[in-house]
Amino acid sequence: MELKHIIPNMEKTFGRLEYAGEGTVEQRRINGKPTVLSRSYNLYSTIQRADDIEVILPADAGEKHFEVDDKVKLVNPKITAEGYKIGTRGFTNYIMHADDIVKL
Incomplete structure (x- = not known):
């Protein structure tokens, strides 16, 4: 079985989300052009307070410009899991993806 x-x-999981800032942009050279x-963006959560929530959007969603603390909503969010090991211990990194972010 594959997740x-x-x-x-x-x-229930994140409560209200607020925009916290831009993250990273993943680029690759295709036909010699970057x-x-x-693009990733950081969000604040009223429930998950320990860390910011990082969400990754596809390039076709375009670049987003919000003010810090603007209330936002994710369009079609989903979480993927990525396993890795350090020494003999296994760990999981959870990655949030969405089709878009919209301001409420």
């Missing part, structure tokens, strides 16, 4: 993704209950593959 493709999890569709979270956004209200091409944007995805």
